[in-house]
Amino acid sequence: MTVPFPTDRPALAHRLRAAGCVYAEDEAELLLDAAESPAALADLVDRRIAGTPLEHLLGWAEFCGLRVAVDPGVFVPRGRTGLLVAAAAAVTGPAPAVVDLCCGSGATTLALAQRLGPRWLAAADIDPAAVACARRNLADLAVPVFQGDLFAPLPARWRGRLDLVVANAPYVPSGAVALMPAEARLHEAPVALDGGSDGLAVLRRVAEGAADWLAPGGHLVVEVAAVQADALCTELTGLGLTPQVRHDEDLDATAVTARRPA
Structure with a gap:
């Protein structure tokens, strides 16, 4: 029976x-x-x-009080990334021009749209599945989502005019990806997880681009592991940016903000 x-x-x-x-x-x-x-x-x-992530089964994740669609294979937004959103809101002035790189599902973009009231806002990701998911999430806001590598797909006329660049770029060292929970390493795109030998390969490129794409007085805000923060700050300082580190013990999160001098 x-x-x-x-x-x-x-x-x-x-x-x-x-x-x-x-x-x-x-x-x-x-x-x-x-x-x-x-x-x-x-x-x-x-x-x-x-081992399938709950969010992939439900088709959505909760992030910063918002319900965000998450397709199979797309990076699931983590609660700790709320610190990135809070840090961006803390350093950004009124009606900013904003770009969210490595946007994944577009969760951070949605949260920034709600908190900042940007005069214009865009997102970008290299993963086609993430781009399709983000476009659906951001359709009601008419936010463009570009497919490509970091700053490469953005309109050239935006260079030097961005008030805020945020990036939840991959920062897991390549050798540690195999140690991640199966939910992540088996069900999310490797390009959203693997940050190179020391975890900072993509973030270095984000920083290099931000030094050129930010307007004077603009800010870069990224998420990083606590043990990587000092090394990233050294890189940012070498690029002429002024970094600060923020920790949130409750979220177990670390964000780095970096200002381009006026």
Whole structure:
């Protein structure tokens, strides 16, 4: 006799907790809400237990109080990136010109649009799947999302005119990618995770470009690992930018801001 799949929250939470899901009760409730039938629920739970990110199963993630669509394979926005958003809001003046590089799903772009009231705002990513996802998330705001490598796809007339550049660029050292949770290394694009031998390869290029694309007095804001902050600040100083480091213990996050002198 076939045993019915459990469709009550405590039983689902028990299964998820046994599989290592830290927030099993919350996940059980979300999966129950997302499933259209017991069969669909069973499929979702089996895939979650197998390691598929919850956000990819639901099709969305919560970020800075917003619900952001996240397609399979696209980098899932992390709560710690809220510090990047807060740091950008703290250093940026009214009606800024803003570009979000390595935008992924466009989550940071959405949060910045809400907090900053930019006079113009754009995003860019090298991953076609991320670009498609971000374009859908940003369609109502008419924010252009460019596909390409960092600053390369941006209109040349923007060079030297940006008030704010933000980037949640990959900063995991190549050798540490294999040590990441399976949810990330198996289900998110490697280009969104691998930061080169020391984790700073992409961020160095972001910094080099920002020194040229920022307007005088403009700011670059990036996320980085705490142990990488000093090395990145040295790079930024060498480029003529003035860096500052912000930590948030509650979010376990580190952001670096860098100002181009006026």
